[in-house]
Amino acid sequence: MEVFLQTLVAGILKGGLYGLIGIGMTLIMGVMGIINLAHGQLMMVGMYITFVCFHYLGIDPYFALLVSMPALFLLGVAIQKYTLNPLIEVESILPENQVLMTVGIGMVLTEVARFIFSSDYKSVQTSYSSSSFFIGEISFSLALTIAFFIAVAFTLFMFWFLLRTDLGRSIRATAQDKDAALLMGVNAQRITILTFGIGSALVAAAGTLLMPIYYLFPDIGGPFTRKAFVITILGGLGSTVGAIFGGLTLGLAEAFGATYIGMAFDDMIGLVIFILVLIFLPSGFKRITKV
């Protein structure tokens, strides 16, 4: 029972961060209609920024959010503006050009990181990295718990932003129907650029929050890109609420898989869920929650 509860807690805490990754992906998905296969790589860039802030400037990872998020926002804006948007006008046989482009961008980001930081494993060791506290018999990793609550705060903020602000409404309108949004006076091009920026900033936040308890190397982006699309498929493509559920489900599944099946299957569990969802629940949790 203790093991079960402990696994449950670990899964939920991890799931909160996964939700944050998923929301960024699903926003981009909704507005652009494409899967961003550089998502994990953007997170990797955010993590390296955190690493540099901590290691060379002595900034605490949680304050490094103030650096990594704006930086990734700008990077995302630049990527969307200069590489993805021009493709809309390009005449081409394959409609998936934009997806292929994100693959190319992901490769470039990974290799540039390898150039600068080499392939070595890096980590950020803070005073609270390995400290934990207990509630009853269950231990909570301090850093992961803080990360979870910050992630929840960001998630709530995103909901407020999407539901209550003009910009958020424009983003949702563009996601629902681009042409109609254009006719209603929404500058859809500007919205796509902003959305990619916001999505990148969110995933950077997730990366920064993970940094105190995780390790970092250039190829870390690939696994996280896969996780991000498992989350979005789980939640139902383009659904923000679904992304949170998807994130929690993946977090829980990974935690339980690692405890009860074996650590070696960590990566594979997500993929198996992904395929099961495709077979039995093709529109993800969206079908159940209707949001």
Next chain:
Amino acid sequence: MKRFAPFLLLVILILFPLLVRDDYHQHLMILVLMWVVIGAGWNVIAGYTGQVSFGDAAFFGTGAYTAGLFATKLSISPWWAMAAGGVAAMAVAFPFGWICFRLRGAYFALATLALNEVMRHIATIWEDLTGGMVGILIIQTFVSKVPYYYIALALAVAAVIGVQAVMGSKWGYYFVSIREDQDAAESLGIDTHLYKMISLNIAAFLTGMAGSLYMNYMGFIDPEVVFSLHDISIMAILVGIVGGVGTVYGPVVGAFIMVAVHEFFRTGFFGFFKGLAALTGSQAITTLAKYVMQAHVLGFGILVVVVILVLPNGIVGDWKKITGWLPLGGGRRSAA
């Protein structure tokens, strides 16, 4: 002239091992021919049918492992696996396509990516069968590279001719109609699910054969090599898009360019940096050379970005655009 170009190319390719005798260049040409086969397969499913696959390595690795397991577990000559590898890859493609062709566009692409990863994990974890990370080592049949070269050439020629024949048939028109508008194709009475399956299985068969050839030729495989996302799946996409999506000779051009680019980086611009370092004796250039030699993935990434932006239909597909840029292009600037 244009009509005879393929025959001229074929004659050159047949004579190649007689003219160029060193192992290194023959090795590169074998790789080029192998990539022609994989590129041709990718082109059928992605270029003609419009279902972009990110998971060619799943089929490639299945073919390679089939050959390897033939030799190690069944003690049958791995050459029999040339056909069996293709069939094994189809055995992977069939259930996969059955399930995942309900997905469209980018979602299908993602599913292929997942297939790639799942296959790699299976090959790594199932140690009793595959030997896990240790991989499979077999003794090559020939010492000389020439027999391999001609086998690869035969396979590549068969692949190109086969793809051309399929695309000229009714199937080919169905494939293209699915790419252009799946709903319209469906409403015209084309069983899109069936024809997407056929297209995927052709691609899987060709890629699996190439995988078996790789096993026979290299004599060593492990999961990280043959199920590699970057070195196989992405490379297959690059061969397809650099050469020209949906063109018969695109994979030929693409394979040649991609192997050349790969080699260009791997050898440090064909030894340019090493020579420069030796000449100047500068430590910085030696370090730089080391970096450049590891940078082929970066080169690929930049190539993807540039090709998609500038030549979205590849070199063969956008040939008119390229000749338009050249001052000697007869002044025929394309309107675009």
